[in-house]
Amino acid sequence: MMDNDIEVNEIDAWNALKTNSIISENLESKLFLDKGDPLRILYLSEINTSDRFDIDLTRCQLDSNWGIYKAANIEEVFDLVCQTNISLILVKQASSSEEWLNKVASIGTQLDIPILAVVDREDEAIAIAAFDIGAYDYITLEELRDSKILQRTIRHGIACHRWKMQNDRLQQIDAKDQNKRKKAETDLRESEEYFHILSEYVPIGIFQADLLGKQIYTNTYLKNLCLTDTKTGLSQNWTESLHPEDRTYLQNIGILESEENLGQNWIEHVHPDDREEVVRSYQNFIQGIGSFHLEFRFIRSQADIRWVVGQVIPLINSNGETTGFVGSITDITERKQAEEKLKQLNIELECRVFDRISELQKLNLELRIGNKIREFHEAERQKTERELHIAKDRLQAVLDAVPGCVAWVSADLSYLGMNQLMAQTFQLDIRDFMGETVGFNKSKAKDYVDFAKRCFAGSEDNISEELEFEFDEGNKKHYLLIGQKYAQGRSAVFVAIEITERKRAEVETQRALEKVEELSELKSRFIFMVSHEFRTPLTSIFSASELLEHYGQKWPPEKILQYLKQIQESVRRMNGLLEDVLIIGAGEVGKLKIKPTEIDIVQFCQQLIEETQLSKQNHHAFNFTHDTRVQRVVIDSKLLRHILSNLLSNAAKYSPVQKPIDLNLRVDSRQITLEVVDLGIGIPQEDQKYLFDLFHRATNVGTIGGTGIGLSIVKKSVDALGGIISFKSEVNSGSKFTVSIPIDQVNEEYQW
Known part of the structure; x- marks a missing residue:
């Protein structure tokens, strides 16, 4: 913004520049342009310029340390603007085509850069043509030769352009602020209108109070609620029932001035029994203690006492500050009446429930007596079942303790039960047999089926047989099967006692007997062999020794040696035989x-x-x-x-x-x-x-x-x-x- 003591616009700036260089410098400083600012000037000419003009521009560049750029067409202008921060465009105006002039005129608008036209002479038509191409001013070639005039003209043009841009922005900001303020005023007015419309037409008493609690607004509903019948009006000295501090508080906030503003004395209509609590709660709420939300009785006349609910909340602005309070008084008489009616209905219902409970208690007593009787019978039944179960378990335990497979079967060969060993023998569970017939596992019980059939078909009550069963490949077992019929032959008990070990013992006994016989035979053979084998060498020894005894003195030494060797060979043979016998003896022990x-x-x-x-x-x-x-x-x-x-x-x-x-x-x-x-x-x-x-x-x-x-x-x-x-x-x-x-x-x- 410009200082208030200087009003600047484009004409004033230009006149100051034309008349006084000191004023021009003052205006430039006001318009955000210092002498030391480096400026970049773009020179645009459709035709070649004279050497004299180039010399003038060069001198300006040297004197002011400016950047001078040249462009021969519009395209080069845009390229340089994209690459360099151009401060001003200097256009050499000549008898150019209208198309070229229109392109030049669009440069300032599109690029937002000030344009200064260079003309041959001072002329009105030329000046108009300069402004047509968007130039803020023009300068003649004669003035261009004076570098100071050229510099002031360029600097002033740039300063004015910047001021104009700043001024446009400020105007836009002012326009936005005015629009916001108008909108806020409109919104506030509409909000107040909406509040008044809402408060006037809702069936609720609404009032507004300031920070001290003084009422500043009361809607029509609340005013009508406070209207009293003059014939049966309230006592004028109702405040006498209030506490002195409460009475003082109401006088301070203006509630007692009921004649001046009807409806602001709504507390006057509070039932005497509820009034002190209402006044005290309202006062505490205004002072920031607790909240105000109460149900109390509201007296319109002696015959018209209404139940209402009063509620007050603070009004808070956008800064979070409390600016006042707004409250409501809602008529809940119908709800209270409904509650009272509901309470009466509940009492009646309780009476009916009590009567019904009495009947139910009587029925319950009868039911309990019946349940006791049923419980007694149920206990007896359960006792009998337990005893039966115990007996069954006892029988099962006895059967499980039997060192054999036990099963009882009906005449149609259906299983009625068995012991654990029976199930384990067939690698099944007892439950797997229930409902099945004998032989359902055909691969293992074919002989057992035949035995059961023979038992039921026979005339005798019991039979027994020894059978061999092959449960797995190579796993054969011998059993003694005993069948005993009962229940007139309709059922039978089958007992299978494994006698595999007994059979094996019998076989081993038989083998032992055979072995004894074999050993007896071996012993006989051994005695025979020893007797035979010893007889020959002993005979040879005896014969040789007898011959030597009788003829040894007559025989030559060679013959005596022959008989001695014969004796030695016989002794060696007997020694070997004895050694073999000793080895066999070691084996025997x-x-x-x-x-x-x-x-x-x-x-x-x-x-x-x-x-x-x-x-x-x-x-x-x-x-x-x-x-x-x-x-x-x-x-x-x-x-x-x-x-x-x-x-x-x-x-x-x-x-x-x-x-x-x-x-x-x-x-x-x-x-x-x-x-x-x-x-x-x-x-x-x-x-x-x-x-x-x-x-x-x-x-x-x-x-x-x-x-x-x-x-x-x-x-x-x-x-x-x-x-x-x-x-x-x-x-x-x-x-x-x-x-x-x-x-x-x-x-x-x-x-x-």
């Missing part, structure tokens, strides 16, 4: 001691081959091969001797002299493997399964001597060492025995 020692396994085998050749006095060829990663092993050499010596002895005994015998030895870090191969008479197929039995000899041995205990000793010794023995044999093709003994698994004590 139940234990065979293992005593591992370290031996050279290759040397051990070679020594046994030599002993076999010497003891049998045969000329068999023994082929011994060995593949030993470990040559010294820890093993019970005595048991190993029994194994290998018996195998080699049998191979030599049952093989022709011209047939070789092979002994193959393999030893690694884990086990010893021995193979004895012969090309003898072989073992018949029917004897192979009894080959390792004590005293058993193959049927094809003929007259070849033997005791039948050698291979039995081999088997027991291999088992004692934790090994495995196997063989392959064909009659007249020979036999191959293979023994594998683990080196690190030697049983310290082996029980046969």
